[in-house]
Amino acid sequence: MKKAQIIGVGCTKFGNILTSPELKDKTFQEIVAEAAFEAMDDAQIPPEKIDVFYVGNMLSNTTQMYSHATVLADWLGLRLKGGYHFDTACSTTNTGLGIAAQSILSGKYKNVLVVAGEITSSCPKGVNPLEREAISPTTLWKWTDFGMDHVYGYHHFYDVASAYGAFTTIAYMKRNKLSFEEMDKIMMEVNRAVRKHASMNPKAITYERGSLEQEARKEGFSSVEDYWKSPKNPFFAWPARLFSALNSADGATAIVVSGEAKKYTKKLPIDIAGFDWRTSNFPWGDEKVYPYPQDTLAFKTAYQMAGIKPSDIDYLYVHDCMQIYQLVLSEVAGYFPKGTAWKAVLDGRTMYDGDKPLNISGGRHGGGHAFDASAGMEIYEIVKQMRGEAGKKQMKKPLRVAVQHNHGYGMHTAVTVFKKGK
Amino acid sequence: MEPIAKKWYDNLAKGKIMGIKCKDCGAYTFPPLTVCRECRSRNLKEVKMSGEGELVMYSSTMLPSAKFADLGKKAYGLIKLKEGPVFFTRIDGVKYNTPDEIRKGNEILPVKVKAKIEKVKGMNIVVFEKK
Structure with missing residues (x-):
């Protein structure tokens, strides 16, 4: 049977293109090429053998680009190849895997490059493409909020922090009869895991800051608890604190998907065994807030396509722009029974060396959030883990089946099921 | 159409x-x-x-949307309308100046709220008020 398999992955440093040594002085074109070349080299595939490439990018204001494939063809060494720009916001690279699988399984193409890049920190200053100026968080969110319906939703006192972060947390507290103090402690432990995992990922945006414990000490606090509750970590929207939210980043990621893996690489190929996408405009759910119907449907349909049950999943990544979603979505995915994900976190079971590893790339806070490119960092982690190339962060349990979920603002759900290939 | x-x-x-x-x-x-x-x-x-509904939950934010950023701190809430759909907008008549006020305000929900029309930034929009 024909298969679509991941044979190469690439990921730049996630940081700030104005200041991070790994990104500084590079253009958008160059960071995208850097990720693409890492993926092609990893797959040992020459550019001539790439049939088509799909490019993700959301913030045209910062990249000054649309219909990106035409410009990037030259920079990627893919001139005269097929290609187009696509965008499902923060789920884009995850969605790209399904698009690549369709392209291969239909018989049209043999080798596909999915690549995405994002710049969230800055935009070109005037007409000089090499000179950039920082943008404020308000400006970044003004452009990001084009993900929201601008006829009704956005113009009625829309606030993503309340709608997406605070209400989900309040609903989780109510549903599981947790006090605010208990919930705050749980969210601190979620963040502690996020930072620990990111401190083991040199490409992560918080890598240089180390673990939450190390940062607390450096900031002069005697305990992580004191640091967590300090003015350094205010309520973004009560009960969700700042450290429970994403860190916006600049970066790029790439994946090579092939229908003829054996021709190029001896490394373990990873099967794209199932995928599903679902869309919904705001408000995404009902008064219970969770589960959103789109997530339930996407998990169920992707599992059916891959022929798996939730109990088959060895590793799960769920979208964590707001870290509360690690808890709610891992339950919706069936990775934990309803109402128990928080206990698994407190027991340390969700760490890379635990029996139920969850979001071990560092997620959208620790890894950083370069909108359309971010899902690629999560795919990168899954592929390296499945191959046994994750170094000191290698999972202790065998990894045969992994599932990745993403939300693209606002809101596109993408779920992909990965299986260890042959 | x-x-x-x-x-x-x-x-x-x-x-x-x-x-x-x-x-x-x-x-x-x-x-x-x-x-x-x-x-x-x-x-x-x-x-x-009917303009009638119940406030299900509310909060406030550090980083309001660009459109509302210069209007100062506001409360944002999820309303279950009497007719069935849910709606999200500004909520008046609730306390939201400190985390503790938001916490205590949420402890007594749901409460009845009523729609009103208000001109904000040149547009007529619907906001809700706790009775």
Whole structure:
């Protein structure tokens, strides 16, 4: 049977293109090429053998680009190849895997490059493409909020922090009869895991800051608890604190998907065994807030396509722009029974060396959030883990089946099921 | 097809809050769309909304949307409308200046809220007020 398999992955440093040594002085074109070349080299595939490439990018204001494939063809060494720009916001690279699988399984193409890049920190200053100026968080969110319906939703006192972060947390507290103090402690432990995992990922945006414990000490606090509750970590929207939210980043990621893996690489190929996408405009759910119907449907349909049950999943990544979603979505995915994900976190079971590893790339806070490119960092982690190339962060349990979920603002759900290939 | 959004905003300017009711499944959609949000039908009738609902939860934010950033701190809430749909907008009549006020305010929910029309940044929009 024909298969679509991941044979190469690439990921730049996630940081700030104005200041991070790994990104500084590079253009958008160059960071995208850097990720693409890492993926092609990893797959040992020459550019001539790439049939088509799909490019993700959301913030045209910062990249000054649309219909990106035409410009990037030259920079990627893919001139005269097929290609187009696509965008499902923060789920884009995850969605790209399904698009690549369709392209291969239909018989049209043999080798596909999915690549995405994002710049969230800055935009070109005037007409000089090499000179950039920082943008404020308000400006970044003004452009990001084009993900929201601008006829009704956005113009009625829309606030993503309340709608997406605070209400989900309040609903989780109510549903599981947790006090605010208990919930705050749980969210601190979620963040502690996020930072620990990111401190083991040199490409992560918080890598240089180390673990939450190390940062607390450096900031002069005697305990992580004191640091967590300090003015350094205010309520973004009560009960969700700042450290429970994403860190916006600049970066790029790439994946090579092939229908003829054996021709190029001896490394373990990873099967794209199932995928599903679902869309919904705001408000995404009902008064219970969770589960959103789109997530339930996407998990169920992707599992059916891959022929798996939730109990088959060895590793799960769920979208964590707001870290509360690690808890709610891992339950919706069936990775934990309803109402128990928080206990698994407190027991340390969700760490890379635990029996139920969850979001071990560092997620959208620790890894950083370069909108359309971010899902690629999560795919990168899954592929390296499945191959046994994750170094000191290698999972202790065998990894045969992994599932990745993403939300693209606002809101596109993408779920992909990965299986260890042959 | 008649313009839908313009008509809705024009009605707000006249003091009327309209929605649509599906002639096939009976569900309400608010604000009005081209189709029933529940069953996808285009067989719809325009109806006046009661403006009544329950505040399910609310919070406030460090980083308001660009449109509202210069208006200062506000409370944002999720409302379950009497007719069924949920709606999200500014909430008046609740306390939100400190985390503790938001916490205590949420402990007594749900409470009844009533819609009102307000001109914000040149647009008539619907906000809700705790009675």
